[in-house]
Amino acid sequence: MADITQTASSSLLDRLDDAALASAAPTHIELMRELRIKQKPGWTSRLSPSVAAFVTNKKGMAGVIILLAMILFSILAPMFSEYNPHRRAGKPHVAPSYEHVLGTTRMGKDVYTQVAYGGRISLAVGFGAGIAAAAIGLAIGISAGYFGGRVDDILTFFVNVVLVLPGLPLIIVIASLVDSAGPLVIGIVLALTGWGWPARTIRTQTLSLRTREFVLSAELMGEKKWRIIFKEIFPNMLSFFMGGLVLGTISAILAEAALSFIGLGDPNAVTWGTMLYWAQNNMALQTGAWWEIWPPAVAIMLTGAALVMINFAVDEITNPQLKASRGIRRIKRFLRRRGRSADVF
Amino acid sequence: MLYILRRVAFYLAAFFVAVTLNFFIPRIMPGDPSARIIASFQGRLNEAQIEAIRASYGTTGSMWEQYLGYVGQVLRMDFGISTVQFPEPTSSLLFYGATWTLVLVGIAITFAFLIGTMMGIHAAWNRGGFFDSVFTPINVMLNAFTPAVVALLLFYAFSLQLQWFPLGRAHSTGLSPSLSFEFIGNVLYHATLPVLSILIVSFGGWHLGMRNVMINLLNEDFVILARAKGLSDRRVRYRYVARNAILPQITSLALSVGFLLGGALVTEQVFNYPGLGKFTVTAIESRDYSFIQAQLLLLTMSVLVANFLSDIANVVLDPRLRKG
Amino acid sequence: MSSDRALLEVRNLTVDYVGEHSIARAVNGIDFDIREGEAFGLAGESGCGKSTVAFALARLTRLPGLVSGGEVRLNGENVLKFDKARLKAYRWNEVSFVFQSAMNALNPVIPVAEQITDVIETHNPSLGADGARARAEELFELVGIPPSRLDDFSHQFSGGMRQRICIAIALALNPRLIIMDEPTTALDVVVQRDIIEQIVDLKAKLGFSVLFITHDLGLMIEFCDRIGIMYSGELVEVAPSEAILTNALHPYTRALGNSFPPLTGPRLRMEGIPGSPPDLRSLPQGCRFAPRCPHAMDICRVENPELRLYPEHRSQAACHLLN
Numbered sequence: 001m002a003d004i005t006q007t008a009s010s011s012l013l014d015r016l017d018d019a020a021l022a023s024a025a026p027t028h029i030e031l032m033r034e035l036r037i038k039q040k041p042g043w044t045s046r047l048s049p050s051v052a053a054f055v056t057n058k059k060g061m062a063g064v065i066i067l068l069a070m071i072l073f074s075i076l077a078p079m080f081s082e083y084n085p086h087r088r089a090g091k092p093h094v095a096p097s098y099e100h101v102l103g104t105t106r107m108g109k110d111v112y113t114q115v116a117y118g119g120r121i122s123l124a125v126g127f128g129a130g131i132a133a134a135a136i137g138l139a140i141g142i143s144a145g146y147f148g149g150r151v152d153d154i155l156t157f158f159v160n161v162v163l164v165l166p167g168l169p170l171i172i173v174i175a176s177l178v179d180s181a182g183p184l185v186i187g188i189v190l191a192l193t194g195w196g197w198p199a200r201t202i203r204t205q206t207l208s209l210r211t212r213e214f215v216l217s218a219e220l221m222g223e224k225k226w227r228i229i230f231k232e233i234f235p236n237m238l239s240f241f242m243g244g245l246v247l248g249t250i251s252a253i254l255a256e257a258a259l260s261f262i263g264l265g266d267p268n269a270v271t272w273g274t275m276l277y278w279a280q281n282n283m284a285l286q287t288g289a290w291w292e293i294w295p296p297a298v299a300i301m302l303t304g305a306a307l308v309m310i311n312f313a314v315d316e317i318t319n320p321q322l323k324a325s326r327g328i329r330r331i332k333r334f335l336r337r338r339g340r341s342a343d344v345f
Numbered sequence: 346m347l348y349i350l351r352r353v354a355f356y357l358a359a360f361f362v363a364v365t366l367n368f369f370i371p372r373i374m375p376g377d378p379s380a381r382i383i384a385s386f387q388g389r390l391n392e393a394q395i396e397a398i399r400a401s402y403g404t405t406g407s408m409w410e411q412y413l414g415y416v417g418q419v420l421r422m423d424f425g426i427s428t429v430q431f432p433e434p435t436s437s438l439l440f441y442g443a444t445w446t447l448v449l450v451g452i453a454i455t456f457a458f459l460i461g462t463m464m465g466i467h468a469a470w471n472r473g474g475f476f477d478s479v480f481t482p483i484n485v486m487l488n489a490f491t492p493a494v495v496a497l498l499l500f501y502a503f504s505l506q507l508q509w510f511p512l513g514r515a516h517s518t519g520l521s522p523s524l525s526f527e528f529i530g531n532v533l534y535h536a537t538l539p540v541l542s543i544l545i546v547s548f549g550g551w552h553l554g555m556r557n558v559m560i561n562l563l564n565e566d567f568v569i570l571a572r573a574k575g576l577s578d579r580r581v582r583y584r585y586v587a588r589n590a591i592l593p594q595i596t597s598l599a600l601s602v603g604f605l606l607g608g609a610l611v612t613e614q615v616f617n618y619p620g621l622g623k624f625t626v627t628a629i630e631s632r633d634y635s636f637i638q639a640q641l642l643l644l645t646m647s648v649l650v651a652n653f654l655s656d657i658a659n660v661v662l663d664p665r666l667r668k669g
Numbered sequence: 670m671s672s673d674r675a676l677l678e679v680r681n682l683t684v685d686y687v688g689e690h691s692i693a694r695a696v697n698g699i700d701f702d703i704r705e706g707e708a709f710g711l712a713g714e715s716g717c718g719k720s721t722v723a724f725a726l727a728r729l730t731r732l733p734g735l736v737s738g739g740e741v742r743l744n745g746e747n748v749l750k751f752d753k754a755r756l757k758a759y760r761w762n763e764v765s766f767v768f769q770s771a772m773n774a775l776n777p778v779i780p781v782a783e784q785i786t787d788v789i790e791t792h793n794p795s796l797g798a799d800g801a802r803a804r805a806e807e808l809f810e811l812v813g814i815p816p817s818r819l820d821d822f823s824h825q826f827s828g829g830m831r832q833r834i835c836i837a838i839a840l841a842l843n844p845r846l847i848i849m850d851e852p853t854t855a856l857d858v859v860v861q862r863d864i865i866e867q868i869v870d871l872k873a874k875l876g877f878s879v880l881f882i883t884h885d886l887g888l889m890i891e892f893c894d895r896i897g898i899m900y901s902g903e904l905v906e907v908a909p910s911e912a913i914l915t916n917a918l919h920p921y922t923r924a925l926g927n928s929f930p931p932l933t934g935p936r937l938r939m940e941g942i943p944g945s946p947p948d949l950r951s952l953p954q955g956c957r958f959a960p961r962c963p964h965a966m967d968i969c970r971v972e973n974p975e976l977r978l979y980p981e982h983r984s985q986a987a988c989h990l991l992n
Contacts, residue, residue, distance in 0.1 A: 025683035025738025028952075031692055040690040059482070161359045163600055164652060166644045168607030169625075170366070173641050176629050177371055250489050258611050261493045262626045276493050280615070285501040297494040304489025312482065321560050327687055328473035331735055340750050563731075566773040573729055574788040574838075575760030584787075585776055592778075663778055664822040 035330045050239060053317045060313025066306035070299070074119025083110040085117040085270045093289045103291035105275075106282035114270050115295045122272040123303070125187040125256050130249030132191035137198025137248075138241050142233060144199070145206025146225075156203070162196035168255060175264045182266045186259055190252045198244025202237055209233055239318045246311045250304055257300055272296040348666055352656045356649040361416075363645040367638050368415045372408075394426075424639035435635045438624055439643055445515045446620035449536055449612070450605050453543035458598055460544075461551025466587050468552065469559035481556060484549035492608045496542040496615035503538055504616075510538050513617030539616045543608055547601075554597060558590040592663055599655035603648040675702035676845055676878050677726065677748075682739035684721050684730060686949075693949035695721045697902040698739065700976065703846060708872065708879040710893035710910065712886055712925070714946060718902040719882050723848045726880065727764050728756060761788055765839040767832075769851035774835050775823035781834055782819035788841050808837040812867065829860035833867070840871065848880045853888070865892060886925060890914065898922045901946045901957040904976055908984035918979060918986035921958050956989070964990055 026034060044052040054060050078085070088108040096103045102111035144155035171189045175181035209215060209232075218228050253272075259265055260273025267274060275296040279285075284292035316323040335341065383395055418424070424435040464484065468477040504510045516522070516531045562568055563586065571585040610622035617623070621640055628636035660666045684696040696718040703709045711719040725736050728748060741748040743763065751759055768774040775784060785808060786801040796804065806816035812833040823831055832852060839847050849868070853861040865888065872879060883889050889896060890910045898906045898913075898921065906919040917923045924942045944961035947953055953960065959969040968989050976987040 025681060025698055028692060028694060031685060031737055035687060035692070037687065037690065037692060157355075157358070160355065161362050164356075164359050164603070164645070164648050165363060165366075166603030166607060166641070166648055168604075168610065169641045169644045172625065172629065173367065173370055173637055176632070176634070176637050254489070254491055255607075257491045257493060258607070261491075261611055262614055262622075262629070264629055276491075276497075280493075280497065285497060286505060293494075293497065297491070297497075300491045300494065301486075301489070304491075305486045308486050308489050309482070312485070315557070319557070319561070321564065322557055323689075327689070328732065331687065331732070334735070334737075341752055341756075566768045566770060567776040569729060569731075570766065570768060570774050570835075570838075571776070573727055573760060573766045574791070575757045575762075576787060576791055580787065580791075584779065589776065589778055665777055665824050 034334060035327060037327070050317055054313055057313040057316060059309045059316075063306040063309030063311075063313065066302060067310070070119060070303055070306065071123060074116050074123060077116035078113060078120070081110065081113040081116065083113040085109065085114045086268075093287065093292070095289075096291050102295050103289070105278060105292050106284070106287075106289070107278075111275075111291055111295050114275055115272070115299055118270045118272050118275055118296065119299060121183050121269065122253060122256060122300075125183045125190070125271070126249045126253035126303075129187045129190035129194060129252035130245050130247075132187075133194035133248040133252070134198050134241050134244035136191070136195035137200075137244050138202055138237060140195065141199040141202025142206050142229060142237065145203040146210060146229060146233060148210075152203075155199075159196055159199045159203070162193065163200065165193065167193040168258065171255070171259060172264060175259065181259070181264055183256070183269055183271060186256055186265065187252070190255055194248050194251060197247065198241070201244065202240050205237060205240055206233060209236055239314055243311060243314045243318070246307050246314060250307045250311075253300065253303060253307075272300050349656060349660065352653065356653060360645060360649060363642060364416060364419050365412075367641060368412055371634070371638075419642060424642075425635035427633055427636055435633075435639050438636065439621070439639050442619065442621040442624040443643060443647075445618065446606065446609050446613070446622060448515070448532065449539050449543065449618065449620060450602075450609050452536060453540045453547065454598070454602070454605055456540070457544050457548040458551050458594075461548035462555045462591070462594060464548070465552045465555025466559060466582065466590075469556040469563070469586075470582055472556070472560060477556075481552065484552045486549070487545055488547065488549035490546055492542060492546050492611045493615065495545050496539070496612045499538050499542050500615050511535055515619050535618075539609075539612045539618050542612050542615075543605065546608065547605060550601070551594065551598075554594055555587075555590055558593055559586055562586050562590055592659060595655045595658050595662070599648070599651040602651040603644060606644050606647065674705045676705045676707075676743070677703040678740075678742040679703075679722075679726070680740045680742065682722065682725060682741065683737050684718070684725050685735050685737045687733045687735050688950075691950045694952070695734070695902050695949060696725070699899075699902075699904045701897050701904060701907055703878050703880055704894075705845075706876050706878055707895065708881055708893040710881045710883070710889040710896040711899055712883070712889055712896060713899035715884070716946065717899040719899050720850050722899075723766075723850050723880060723882055727766055727848055728759070729766070758792075761842050761844060762792060763844055764846045764848060765842070765844040767835050767839050767847060767849045767852045770855050772823075772828065772831065772855065775831060777823050780820050780822060781826075785819075785834075785838050785841055788838065792842055804841065805837075808840055809834075811840065811871070812837045828856055829864065832856060832860075832864055836864075836868065836871070840875070843875065844877060846878045846880065848882075850882045851884065852881075854884065861888070868892075886913070898925065901952075902949060903957060903987065904985075905958065905988070906984060906986040907976070908982070908986075912982065912984055916982060916984070918982060918984050918991060919958075919988050920962050920964055920990070922986075956987075966990070 031037075040052070041056065044056060047055065086109070090100055090104045090108050090110065092104065092106045092108045094100050094104040094108075100110050100112065102115065104110055105114070140155050140159065144152045144159070167190075170193055171186070174189050175185065178185055215228060215232050218232055223231075256265070256271065257273035257276060260269075260271055261277050261280065263277060265271065265274055265277070267277065273296075276293065279289075279293040279296070282289075282292065284290070383390060422436055424439065427433045427435045427438055461484070464480065468481050471477055504512050511517075511534070515535050516528065517535075520528050520531055522528060568581065568585050571581045576585075606621070609620060610625060612618070613620040613622035614626050621643070625637065625640050627633075628640075679699065679701050681698045681700060682696055683694070683698050686693040686695050699722065701709070711722060713719050721730075721734065724730050724734070726741055726748070728751065730736050736749060739749075743759070746755075748759060775781065782802070782805055785805040786798070789796060789801040789804050790798065793801075802819075805819055809816045809819060814830060814833055814837070818826075823834075826834065832855075836852075852868075853864050856864065868879070869892065871877075879893075881889060881893055890913055893910045896908060896910045896913050897904050898908075898919065900921050906917065906922045908916075908918070908922075913922060914926045917926055921942075942961060947957055947960070953970075954973075955968075955970040956962070956965070956973055959965040962969065966989060972989070974987045974989050976985050977991075978985050979991065
């Protein structure tokens with residue numbers, strides 16, 4: 001029996017003919033080399049396993065980088081712009097030029113300044129509502145799952161009600177009653193209507209955690225309930241909380257854009273949604289002023305795409321099965337070289 | 346049976362929560378709701394309209410009496426008089442718009458569900474392959490694109506520039522509704538772009554949902570057993586995996602109805618399509634509160650009905666639920 | 670009742686689990702035969718690789734598992750190199766499988782009948798739907814379930830009945846080998862007995878071989894003709910089952926036997942052996958059991974012993990103490 005820790009002097013593929021290759025077992029090192037598996041980068045060793053899994057996840061990190069770029073852009077860019085997003089900065093519908101990098105709107109406002117500045121509000125509304133909805137969902141989901149019984153029945157009823165109440169129409173009712181629905185009002189209403197999904201997921205997870213040994217033993221040791229919730233259950237819910245946060249943020253950004261687009265928002269506020277609203281009202285596409293509509297649209301799409309990528313990474317960490325590893329192709333090649341069909345995957 | 350009864354009880358309760366919210370939201374705002382609404386029209390209302398608003402907010406009597414009165418109205422499907430299309434009753438406008446929205450969302454949801462689910466099955470079965478690595482992320486990202494932009498682009502490219510599709514309306518003005526091929530064809534022609542724009546931003550969700558549930562099921566012993574039995578790939582994929590994975594998909598299909606109806610709002614606005622969303626936007630602009638409130642109740646009702654249908658589908662498809 | 674002719678020859682079978690940043694060698698080059706009509710048992714602590722072996726024999730290894738080397742020979746043909754058509758014929762005609770948890774082995778939303786008839790119709794299309802149905806009824810009677818219940822769903826059966834149904838499915842095509850991966854672990858003791866007795870009866874009647882995997886060493890000794898003991902992905906001893914308790918050659922086998930309370934106590938307890946198996950991602954040099962072995966010598970920490978036949982005991986073992 002070959003000792004698998006020994007180093008191979010030459011590649012197995014070179015040493016053996018086809019027939020022998022088919023049944024010879026490669027050593028550990030040879031297999032690592034043939035499947036091109038690299039050891040975990042050393043710098044991640046100090047991180048907790050799930051954080052390390054996230055920072056080495058390409059999709060997730062690409063999402064984080066795009067998102068950070070969007071955030072930095074919306075924080076910093078208005079500082080370097082000489083224009084005021086609310087004021088006329090030039091002639092109407094000037095095409096992109098040196099003075100106006102992304103042109104001007106029909107009102108003569110600078111589009112570049114508006115996109116950057118609008119990002120502050122759109123992102124703040126999105127993240128604010130997403131974080132708040134995930135936090136409400138976390139609190140309600142853990143309480144329902146952990147305390148069970150009557151508490152669970154009542155909370156689950158409300159979770160189900162929030163899930164079946166159509167969010168956007170409800171927001172329209174509320175927003176149309178206040179004089180003008182500014183970003184803050186929209187954000188609050190989105191948070192109050194968006195916690196159904198995270199609450200449901202987290203409740204299910206808590207239920208399955210509740211009967212696990214470490215929770216039961218903590219109970220037997222006489223730990224206080226709130227301590228068990230914070231020390232034993234909460235850490236295991238972090239990734240589900242993150243998932244809820246990311247999805248909540250996407251839907252809040254999209255909902256803000258939709259509400260502003262149909263004219264429910266405060267038309268004087270500058271957000272990506274109101275920019276689209278004005279572009280549509282000003283017939284930007286019809287008059288060929290593509291630069292009025294594309295920048296806010298691309299900003300929303302990029303943010304959405306970045307959040308989707310982060311969500312992919314979070315999903316893959318909570319459920320490693322979902323990770324369609326590139327390794328599959330290498331394993332298929334490994335088998336094909338040895339005359340074996342890659343049938344069961 | 347018990348299961349269905351329990352669900353029905355929940356739907357009734359959920360509907361009452363929506364009715365109660367609808368009743369209290371205008372009343373927790375400071376001031377007398379009807380006075381606020383009347384004031385917002387800045388004297389552009391006649392006596393009859395003012396009377397209609399007062400009546401629909403029934404500000405006489407105790408809160409409890411007002412509430413009971415409101416519930417009675419809702420149960421009679423009496424949503425008051427529209428202040429915009431005065432003196433049309435709100436309910437007739439509502440049902441007219443709802444019909445066209447149903448056409449749009451109905452077609453879009455069917456195709457999105459079928460396309461997304463089939464793609465999800467394919468992606469899960471060949472996970473890690475080319476299709477899965479390229480289209481799974483792309484399709485899901487389309488989900489995060491704002492419906493407004495997709496609708497505007499389609500409208501600009503195919504209606505304005507290429508002029509392949511009409512600029513608005515649900516059917517040509519010369520045609521009167523009938524069950525003829527000509528009329529139905531005309532309706533479908535007008536619905537193509539709006540349906541497409543809802544479809545584009547929604548099928549990715551079904552793709553991802555089906556893919557993830559399928560991948561989890563691939564670990565189940567009964568799937569491994571099906572493979573060990575030497576059954577054909579097709580049979581394992583559809584009869585043993587997709588058959589089970591479709592169950593949670595149906596539940597989320599019902600829950601997504603509310604979201605899609607909300608999305609139709611923007612689409613109808615862009616394509617000038619005479620659905621519920623278009624009327625709602627008009628109602629918002631003209632502060633027609635009785636319509637705005639009624640659309641919430643109608644949409645809630647449709648979500649509840651969709652959920653009820655999905656419960657029945659689940660009972661039919663899942664023998665475990667037929668136990669009790 | 671078993672002959673000496675080998676039905677399935679396993680040679681240098683190696684299975685790896687391929688992770689994102691590491692590879693764990695779950696089965697490291699093991700050799701054994703399953704003879705015709707024999708019940709062969711694989712025992713060992715959980716994680717020792719015994720189920721992995723069972724899956725590899727049935728060509729069911731799935732990602733992240735990879736059979737990276739070795740051969741599984743059936744009448745001189747290498748099972749691992751079967752193409753699609755040959756594999757289809759191999760499956761269920763020659764080797765069938767009974768899983769640990771009958772709860773999950775039946776699809777909950779398909780009637781049980783279909784899960785029997787589909788395998789019959791796939792492999793014997795000439796039988797037709799009626800023929801397959803008749804065979805399914807026959808199989809139900811064989812395992813003692815009224816055929817009238819064929820159209821029920823799995824949740825309508827008790828745990829024991831479900832496992833009988835799984836055995837009926839496994840018998841559908843009269844296979845030459847049935848792999849049973851902990852077939853009774855999820856059942857209570859009384860039902861366990863019934864099922865085992867039934868398997869013994871059926872085996873006597875139909876003459877198939879069995880690869881039997883369980884934690885329950887007592888049950889295994891009673892049921893099997895020969896037993897292989899696995900430790901950390903390697904076979905450390907292969908012996909006639911009566912020798913496992915009385916005449917064990919390998920210190921690990923002896924430790925397993927000692928930690929097994931005779932007569933009472935249904936499950937094998939592993940706490941009797943101090944320490945835990947090595948990390949399969951980075952294995953120590955030498956014998957894998959050496960760190961836990963009370964008799965470890967210097968050579969044990971340097972060289973990994975090979976499995977050798979000791980004819981006087983009719984056993985094979987891999988241990989330096991024996992040389």
